[in-house]
Amino acid sequence: MGCGLCEVYCIVQHSKSKDVVKAYNREQPRPISRVRLETNRPVSFAIQCRHCADAPCVTACLSGAMRKDEETGLVTHDGEKCMGCWTCMMVCPYGAVKMDVSGKVIVKCDLCSGLDVPACVANCPNGALVCNEVKP
Amino acid sequence: MSKYVIVGASAAGIGAVEAIREVDPVGAITVISEELCPQYSRPMISDFVSGKASLEKMKCRDDRFWEKNEVQALTGRTAVRLNLADRYVELDGGQRVDFEKLLLATGGKPFIPKIEGGDKEGVFTFTKFSDAERLATRIESAKRAVVIGAGLIGVSVAEALAKRGLEVTIVEFKDKILSLILDPAASEVVESVIRKAGVTIFTSQTVHRILGKPGDDGVVGGAVLTNGDQVSCDLVIIAIGVVPRVELVAGTDVKTNRGIIVDRFMRTSVADVYASGDVAEAYDFIFNENRLLALWPLAMWEGRIAGYNMAGKKTDYPGGTSMSALKYFDVPVISVGIANPKEDVAYEILVKHDPEGGVYKKLVLRDDVVVGMIFVNDIERAGIVFHLMKNCVNVKKFKQELISENFSLATLPSRLRKKMGLGS
Numbered sequence: 291m292g293c294g295l296c297e298v299y300c301i302v303q304h305s306k307s308k309d310v311v312k313a314y315n316r317e318q319p320r321p322i323s324r325v326r327l328e329t330n331r332p333v334s335f336a337i338q339c340r341h342c343a344d345a346p347c348v349t350a351c352l353s354g355a356m357r358k359d360e361e362t363g364l365v366t367h368d369g370e371k372c373m374g375c376w377t378c379m380m381v382c383p384y385g386a387v388k389m390d391v392s393g394k395v396i397v398k399c400d401l402c403s404g405l406d407v408p409a410c411v412a413n414c415p416n417g418a419l420v421c422n423e424v425k426p
Numbered sequence: 427m428s429k430y431v432i433v434g435a436s437a438a439g440i441g442a443v444e445a446i447r448e449v450d451p452v453g454a455i456t457v458i459s460e461e462l463c464p465q466y467s468r469p470m471i472s473d474f475v476s477g478k479a480s481l482e483k484m485k486c487r488d489d490r491f492w493e494k495n496e497v498q499a500l501t502g503r504t505a506v507r508l509n510l511a512d513r514y515v516e517l518d519g520g521q522r523v524d525f526e527k528l529l530l531a532t533g534g535k536p537f538i539p540k541i542e543g544g545d546k547e548g549v550f551t552f553t554k555f556s557d558a559e560r561l562a563t564r565i566e567s568a569k570r571a572v573v574i575g576a577g578l579i580g581v582s583v584a585e586a587l588a589k590r591g592l593e594v595t596i597v598e599f600k601d602k603i604l605s606l607i608l609d610p611a612a613s614e615v616v617e618s619v620i621r622k623a624g625v626t627i628f629t630s631q632t633v634h635r636i637l638g639k640p641g642d643d644g645v646v647g648g649a650v651l652t653n654g655d656q657v658s659c660d661l662v663i664i665a666i667g668v669v670p671r672v673e674l675v676a677g678t679d680v681k682t683n684r685g686i687i688v689d690r691f692m693r694t695s696v697a698d699v700y701a702s703g704d705v706a707e708a709y710d711f712i713f714n715e716n717r718l719l720a721l722w723p724l725a726m727w728e729g730r731i732a733g734y735n736m737a738g739k740k741t742d743y744p745g746g747t748s749m750s751a752l753k754y755f756d757v758p759v760i761s762v763g764i765a766n767p768k769e770d771v772a773y774e775i776l777v778k779h780d781p782e783g784g785v786y787k788k789l790v791l792r793d794d795v796v797v798g799m800i801f802v803n804d805i806e807r808a809g810i811v812f813h814l815m816k817n818c819v820n821v822k823k824f825k826q827e828l829i830s831e832n833f834s835l836a837t838l839p840s841r842l843r844k845k846m847g848l849g850s
Contacts, residue, residue, distance in 0.1 A: 330836035335848065337835055349441070349730060350723035352469045354486030371483060373470055376751035376805060377723055380760045383813035383846060385806055385835065393756060 292334035296410035296419060297323035300338075303402055303409035319391040324399040325410045326388070336410060336419055338399035339386045341365045347378035347387065355395075363423075364403075369395050427524040428498065429453035430736055431515055433505045433674065434531030435464035437722050438703030438729030440487060442529050445733025447495050453737065456498045456523055458505050458515065461555065465491050469582075469722050471558035475565070476586035481555070505532075510678050510696055527698050527736040530675065530686060531729060534668030534704035534720050541664075543636030548646030549662045552583045561663070565590050568660035572596075572649045574633050576603035578750060580665035581620070585754055587661075588625050595626040595657050597633050597649070599666075607750050609766040611779065612759060612786055612800045619755040628655075636662055668720050670705040683707055685718045690742040692732035700736055702728035711745030711816065712763040712797050719746055744816070751805075757784070760808040763815060764790050764798035773797070778829040787829040794822040807833060813846075 298310065304321040305313035313320065325338040345365045348356045355371035356378055358364075372395040379387045379396065390397045401421070402408040411419045430446055432439045435457045446455060465487040473479035492499035500517070507516040514524045536551035538544065548568075550561050561583075569592060573584045576598035588594045596603065602613040603620070617627060631651045639647035648658040670685035681687045681695035685707040692700045692708070702708070703725035710717040724746040734741040752759040767773045767790055774791040783803070789811070790798030796815045801808045811828055814821060819842065821828060827837045835843060 326834075328834040328836040330832070330834065333836045333840075335836065337848070340847070349727050352486075352722050353467050353484070373467070373473055373479065375469065375753055376758050376760065378809075379805055380749060380751045380762065380808055380812055381723070382809035384848075385808075385810045387809070388806055389758070 291416055291418075292327060292329050292331075293415065294327050295413055295415060296325045296336045297327055299409040299413040300325045300399075303405070304397075322388055322391055322397050324388065324397055326386070336414075337384055337386055338410070339365060339382075340384060341399075341401070346381040346383070350377045350381045352377050364401060365398075366400070367396065367398055369397075372396060427454070427526070428456040429526045430455045430529070431523055431525035431527070432457045432529040432531055433515060434529075434533055434703065434705075435459035435461070435499070435501070436468060436531070436533055436703070437725035438531035438533070438706075438732070439529070440465060440491070441726040441729025442531065442702065442733035442736070443492075443495050443497055445730040446737045449734060449737035449739045452496075454498070455496070456500060456525075457492065458500045458503055458517065458523065460502070460504050462502045463555075464501060465489075466555055467722070468554060471552065471555055472582035472586040474555070474558045475562050475583065476589040478589075484555070505674060508674050508678055510680070510699060513698075525698075528700065529692075529729075529732050529736060530680075530694070530699065530701040530705055531703045531725075531732075532671040532674060532705045533725075535671050536664060537667045537669045538664055539666060541633060541636055543638065543646075544664075546636055546638055546646045546662075547644055548660060549636060549664065551664050552579055553668060561661070564661060565592065568592060570595070570657075570659040571661040571663060572633065572657055572659040573663045573665055574649075575599075575665040575667070576627065576629075577606060577665065577667060578604070578752075579668075580663070581616075581754055583663050583665060584620070584625055585623070587663075588623050592661075593624070593626075595628065595649075595659070596620070597631050597651060597657075598627065598629045599632045601630045603627060603629065604752075605766075607748060607761040607765060608759070609788065609800060611777075612761070612765075612788070612802050615784070615786060615802050616752070616754055616757060616759060619757050623755050631655075633662070668704060670707075670718065672705060683716075687716060688728075690745075691735045691740065692728055692743065693735070700732040702732045709743060709745040710747050712747040719748060721746070721749060723749065747815075749812070758803060758805045760799070760801045760805045762799050762808075762812055763796075764792075765800045767798065776825060776829055778831075785831075789825065789828055791821070791825065794820045794825065796821060796825075796828070804831070807835075810835060810838075 300323040353373040355368045466484040467486040470484040504518040633649045635650040637648040686701040704720040707716040731743045776789045786802035788800045
């Protein structure tokens with residue numbers, strides 16, 4: 291339905307305070323949502339990193355910041371290693387890589403490491419977002 | 427005897443090691459590298475010079491990479507000869523390394539034209555860490571630098587030196603900077619931010635003589651351009667391009683053009699000998715022929731393909747193409763494929779230019795398939811277009827949407843989204 295709550299809860303989850311009011315009113319700069327609401331009425335859906343089995347961003351990464359975790363299968367991104375070259379953006383078929391507020395590094399979905407269910411999924415009022423593990 | 431021997435341990439070598447280990451956890455791997463610590467990102471050497479990245483940050487794999495993958499890493503060693511009949515590589519000092527499967531990932535070396543005075547102290551090339559390290563030691567005592575060549579390497583080293591406070595002059599032979607990957611409009615956007623940062627750019631010029639310092643002719647003191655103008659400088663960086671390091675295969679049966687010719691499995695013309703990375707001429711899916719493309723992401727990918735095939739998992743390379751993401755002076759640019767076609771007849775060109783917002787988007791189409799693109803500033807969804815290019819998707823019905831500011835995955839026809847695994 292295109293409410294955008296996925297983006298709101300993603301921002302909150304990646305904020306310092308983890309509180310929606312504080313994250314929106316007080317945190318400067320406000321974190322970037324890792325999930326993106328794509329709309330072209332009547333179509334709307336949320337898109338975030340698919341953690342591809344054969345992830346083009348991992349192969350293309352110039353700095354070694356983007357890695358495929360052998361155990362979890364997650365595509366992880368190390369902001370300390372990232373050189374902000376945007377090569378991952380060039381090769382992501384989903385446009386799921388975003389530029390951080392700093393403009394110096396990228397950010398992308400980390401499936402809310404630490405949470406059982408990612409914030410966008412847990413807070414989707416319509417049950418449109420689900421998180422399933424697919425065997426490659 | 428090593429089952430796998432890899433000459434070169436930058437992107438292609440690293441990619442091959444990882445792919446081999448996915449398939450074959452035990453087969454002995456030996457890697458030969460001239461560098462002592464080869465597992466760093468070569469595209470980051472300019473960040474080292476600018477002070478943005480330490481060697482530690484530049485390491486694209488950690489220090490235990492070779493050990494964890496049970497690789498015998500012969501670092502600081504040079505492969506000097508191949509004996510393909512008896513299947514061994516000869517190292518400096520005469521040591522023999524026997525192989526069953528060989529990967530040549532020797533990369534490229536800077537092309538250095540003959541310039542009078544080119545042997546003076548203070549003349550540099552800029553492709554590997556040791557170049558950056560040597561250049562960095564000279565920065566404190568230098569005030570002015572001349573960079574010859576405004577390609578990817580030239581512009582990135584110019585940016586790094588400007589950020590360290592040097593007065594930098596770029597001298598480019600063509601009439602536009604980055605002319606191999608950008609069209610005139612995009613080139614001008616980048617040129618204007620570079621000029622704003624205080625860098626001087628001379629186009630349609632080259633350096634034809636390097637002068638010595640008054641009183642010390644052995645040390646760089648200036649450069650004379652083809653039009654006779656003279657620029658004083660303490661450093662000259664030659665960044666005209668790289669050429670494949672094919673010297674190891676000279677005199678062997680390995681077929682070369684400018685680089686080593688490989689098939690879709692990264693095999694050379696000699697059985698059990700593979701090549702990948704900047705030394706190889708591999709398939710380009712836009713040109714539908716083999717081309718030299720000295721690009722890190724492709725080297726890593728080609729190395730992976732070689733590794734799989736060497737280890738017995740038959741994997742074909744769908745092909746790469748010219749693809750560059752730029753970040754010069756914080757202006758993000760993505761250029762892929764035929765971004766600046768010379769004859770316009772066969773191509774349809776769609777452009778959206780918003781000079782105020784700094785956004786420039788250009789698509790080059792051939793028979794309603796995207797074969798080239800340039801995105802400036804608004805680049806986050808460029809990968810979606812790249813995906814359409816790679817898959818030769820006919821975009822006739824929605825081509826105008828692709829450069830619109832509202833373009834998103836939701837704009838694509840639902841059948842395409844379904845193919846991508848999106849939507850129910």
